[in-house]
Amino acid sequence: MTYQLHYWPTIQGRGEFVRLALEAAGVDYVDVAREPPKQGGGEAALVRRLKDPHNPWPPFAPPFLVHGSVFIGQTAAILLYLGPRLHLVGDMEQERVWTHQIQLTIADVVAEAHDTHHPVGTGLYYEDQKPEAARVAQSFREERIPKFLNWFEQVLRHNPAGDTHLVGDALSYADLSLFQLVEGLRYAFPKATARALAATPAVVKLHDNVGRRQRVQEYLNSPRRIAFNEDGIFRRYPELDG
Amino acid sequence: MTYQLHYWPTIQGRGEFVRLALEAAGVDYVDVAREPPKQGGGEAALVRRLKDPHNPWPPFAPPFLVHGSVFIGQTAAILLYLGPRLHLVGDMEQERVWTHQIQLTIADVVAEAHDTHHPVGTGLYYEDQKPEAARVAQSFREERIPKFLNWFEQVLRHNPAGDTHLVGDALSYADLSLFQLVEGLRYAFPKATARALAATPAVVKLHDNVGRRQRVQEYLNSPRRIAFNEDGIFRRYPELDG
Known part of the structure; x- marks a missing residue:
């Protein structure tokens, strides 16, 4: 059964955390709003499902x-x-x-x-809220x-299985999400993020390890990876970086 | 095994969503920071555990x-x-x-x-950020x-088992959390919340039903329920209500 991801087709945004998990696992999935409308894709298909009055589980x-x-x-x-399902989390409840707790903190x-x-x-x-921003x-x-x-650094250092992964000794969706968080922070706040990362070498190492994984690297170099832009969550407005 | 909740002892805050679940289920629990320091309680006990350098799962x-x-x-x-564990969620994965998705939206x-x-x-x-606020x-x-x-209203109305509960036909932790959300919004924004609730009768009904449950009512009338105040998340600053 193919996974159908529904997210805005022109930004990484929050959908990127899901895309990365699906890509790193190498499973088949459809990024619905990026498919041609003739094949049931496009933003209209996403909105139709989002607003379906008969869906007992309507997403917000x-x-x-x-x-x-x-x-x-x-x-x-x-x-x-x-x-x-993607083998991106351990078997034990703890x-x-x-892993989920770390993900919620990333959120x-x-x-x-x-x-x-x-x-x-x-x-x-943004232009209407610049002083507040x-x-x-x-x-x-x-x-x-x-x-x-610093908290993610502590999590890595406290991991009894070593500081290569956030949880245990295998890749989890939290590792992928922390990679994406670092990517986003570096894009939006290059100076501030560089200063902070200087004190968190284990976070930098995790980011680099994830980015070197074969499937992740193939994804990042493919047209499926949308470039950061100023419609997404991580936006580069130089006046907001210090 | 007794549940040990660690939260700030003088506010409802985010801890209240956990307190309500434990109270509604009628299980034994300790609200650690509200216990006497001599019995291992107090805020110092909370902070000690929060900052324990040997904890492999340090909370943020x-x-x-x-x-x-x-x-x-x-x-x-x-x-x-x-x-x-508290029988506050159904058995099926969906x-x-x-239920968790609703909880995350409440968060x-x-x-x-x-x-x-x-x-x-x-x-x-707050006084240093009043114009922005x-x-x-x-x-x-x-x-x-x-x-x-309105989204919670839709969730209730779309529930195939009826609009008495958010999920299925039994009380879940999401119901308890929506009760608390309505309580908090009514405290902080009494006028704006009354206006919005006028259009969401099923949310009001759920709130009232939860508040009438025996264990919930006993809890709300007990000294264990901390009153809302201006150190918590929901604060009544009349100038912020419309």
Whole structure:
């Protein structure tokens, strides 16, 4: 049964955490909104499913995953479901809930990164909230990025199986998501992120290891990987970097 | 094995979603930071565990749960773990992931409610970010509260088992959390929330049903229920309500 990912077709955004898991696992999947409308794809297909009045499990927002009769929204919930199926999480309950806990903390950073350019409201443009964005970005750069990256560094260093992976001694969806978080932070806040990463060598090593994995590398070099841009969550507005 | 909840002892905050689940299930638990220091409680005990350098699963922040050798942070992850043990989630995987997805959406509202009084940074006082807070609160009141409450209304109405519960025909931790969300929104934004709830009768009914449950009612009337206050997530600043 093919996994059907539904996400906006022109940005990495939150959908990228799911794309990376599917790509790293090497499974077949359809990125629905990026398929031609004639083949049932396009943004219209995504919106149709999002607003389907008969769906007993209506997602609040993309990304959402359709897998047979299963229908799941919320990035972390999608990865919770995919984890065991893609062999991207351990078998023990403590490992699974720990991996999920790390993922939820990554989701918190992602939400805060979004709020640096949209602190007032998602319904407004960045240009309409620049003074607020400047203050939020300063706090994010100076306090939050170091605090979060230091926490991931501690998680890696405390891992009894060594600091190559966040959980145990095998790749998990949390590793892939931390790779993506570092990618995004480096794109949006190159200076602030470089300063913070100087103190977190294990995070840098994990990022580099994940990026060198064959399937991940093939994906990153393929047209399936959308470039970062200023419609996504991680946006490069030089005035917000310090 | 007794559940040990670790959360700040003077606020409802995110810990309240866990307290409500434990109370509604009628299980024994210890609210560690509210126990006397002589009996191993107090805020110092919480901080000691939070910063334990030997913990292989260090939580990013409270709340966290200790259950035997299991150690879990992140509110939604704690409820994911407690759900089956407290009989507050169904047996089928689709029900479990759907309940969790609803919980994650509740967590999103909670984070946005927090940002209405702390839009710039958690390290600053509300008084240091009042102009930003006024703009964020307006967007939260006018767009986000109605949008989220309407989504919960749709979830209730689309439930094939009827609109008494969010998932299936039995109480879940998501029902308890939606009760708490309504409580918090009514406290912090009484006018805006009343306006939005006028359009979501099923949400109001669920809130009232949960509040009438015997164990929930006993809890709410007990000294264990901390009153809302302006140190928590839901704060009543009249200038932020419309």
